[in-house]
Amino acid sequence: MKKLHLAAMALAAALVLPAQAQTEIQWWHSMTAVNGEWVNDLAKDFNASQKKYKIVPVYKGQYPESMTAAVAAFSSGNAPHILQVFEVGTATMMASKGAIVPVAKVMKDAGQKFDPNAYISAVAGYYTAPNGQMLSFPFNSSTTVFYYNKDAFKAAGLDPEKAPSSWPEVALAAAKLKAAGHKCPLTIGWQGWTQLESFSAWHNVEFATKSNGLGGLDARMKVNSPLHVRHIENLANMAKQGLFVYRGRNNLAEPAFVSGECAMITTSSGFYGNVKKNAKFAFGLAPLPYYPDVPGAPQNTVIGGASLWVMAGKKPEEYKGVAEFFNYISSPEVQSASHKRTGYLPVTTAAFQLTEKSGFYKENPGTDVAPNQMIRKVTDKSRGIRLGNYVQIRTIEDEELEQVWAGKKSAKDALDSIVKRGNELLERFEKNSQKG
């Protein structure tokens, strides 16, 4: 009796719903606080703009957590339609061919027009397979920039309107800050990303062979070049003199800048919103420092952040909704608004121009630093870095660099060790991917 009742209800539902049914599209993301509100607003605005589809954003923990959650959900058939994956997970996603649908295919099947050339090449190139097919949708991209505390600069007798543009100038500024009693002149966020990866592209030297891994799975690490050794040695000396103070892995150093404890920091451009909201001092944004004697420097920096992947095994109607949503958020207006709001890069050239025209960069000095570092003609050495087992390689970079800052290893030994340990992981990844 009960069963019959249920069946009747299901039938009724099936008959009634299609007329007005919205196709629900699950979107798993890792954005919190200010950025979490941004994601929810994007979904809300899209849902209000049409009636057929409903985007449901769900926060699933930090990047590695939401990826693990998606893996578990995929094997039980409950994967979301859209999954936000951080840049170091890109190669892993690419290798999981059965689990994803290339975004270019999703757009084409849905009849949406989609032009990969509209994207900033350092961004689009990162998410494009060697065969030219764009695999994931560039969403929140950031890059590495330099922040400094203008008040601290003034107090130390430095010109607050002139940021140090080269590493020797950074060292000089740090020495002055220290002489003025500053306990932490320079700190570093995302050390592997800012000091090795972006550093390489910025100086147009290889981080790894095969165009830093974009050109194939047989890429190998090259991060122990004389220039890399010189830079890490330089930082190690600064650490010894108390000019550079290590404040932890990932972005753990960022609070030390916001609190005013550290006067200079290299970290993500996505840090801008936090500083702007919470810092109680005047601050400046500047391009990443470089070595002026290196030919070709400064080139461009590499991206971080995340992209949106479309998971396999969903209904065609749902994929249409995904395509429509992607189309919506890639319009220059939405892109430009997102860029202004979050500090993430405008990922299309049109959005950058629109933002420039609106006068935003003039009103908010420093916000154009990140896009300017990216909108350049890239070289094979600077297009981006995409390696297998990248999550572990990042950790290896952390582990080895920490030993340099602690004075336990020389810069050369640590970098050699990164190359050796990294290559073991790359070889394994290559072997596994070829089998699969």
Add this chain to the structure above:
Amino acid sequence: MEKRVVFRSAWLPWVLMAPQLLVIGVFFFWPAGQALLQSAQQSDAFGTSVEWVGLENFRNLLKDETYLASFYTTAIFSLSVAVSGISVSLILAVFADRIAKGALAYKTLLIWPYAVAPAVAGVLWLFMFAPSVGVVAYGLRAMGFEWNHLLNGTHAMTLVVMAAVWKQISYNFLFFLAGLQSIPKSLIEAAAIDGARPWRRFWTIVFPLLSPTTFFLLVINIVYAFFDTFAIIDAATQGGPGKETAILVYKVYYDGFKAMDLGGSAAQSVVLMVIVVALTVVQFRFVEKKVNY
């Protein structure tokens, strides 16, 4: 002749044992079997292509010098956690046992930390010792001691051991307290009449009579340090600086859940399983001989 009670029915014993067997089967043998299977496989993150690789995952582990080094780290960590956890809680239990007033409040407070999740325990200690903002780090600096677990391996190890011990003290404390209360008062009184001072009474009467409890706790604490502490490490140091606090179970967690290398992670948990089984056997074969029941 030995007198034995024998079940006549063939199925009754099985029925009676079934609930227990089911629990062990579902929560121990099944996952352990899965780990064994996965340790011989390699797959992409989503498991869409699974490949049998035999012992390759284990060979990769043996080739990795840092993996071998983490055995040493694990030994230091586990021993420190077990020894200091057991001794601190024994002291606390002895005091709690002698206390006359407010014993209930005292005991309740000591049991609280057990309700704290390991990750939260890690974060709590991390905050207290954070080099720039931590209360304890600030105090240490005022005394002229430069605390920096971000770069100093010994400091980092001390931090995670403290957090892990703190979390486990309540558990040890409860067992010691129960053990102390089951020691007949007459024995201690007799020794007191014979003129033994409290210190001597403790070592010659109380401690030996507590040995079954101490032994049980040793086994439990070693297992705890080996398996249950990855959340503390993850929250407090992430294995750093370098690899100085990267114990075996942390790498299992990291490789499996963060780096998505399921085969490698499974191989490591098989290794870990073998170690803990071996350790437990050793403890029961040799240490247990010194225990008076």
